[in-house]
Amino acid sequence: MTGTAANALVLYAMVASRQHRKRLLIFNQNVFDLFSCMLLVLTYPLYLANLRLEGTLGYWLCMLLLSDGILWSTKL
8 A cells, every 4th residue: 555655656746847758767667566556455355355266257357366467467
């Protein structure tokens, strides 16, 4: 949660000061880090819920969210 808020604050500050075009690498890295933090906030409650993974929906839920595939795709 703290990482999500901190990355959102940094992105807001960069856009407000118009530094996001001058510091493109830092801006893009913060965007990727923000998305990975948001995915962590979304996926870890699913681990704690002990969902029954049955059928097509359970298969895709396991493949995309519980296997951390989407989370690792945001890392560089």
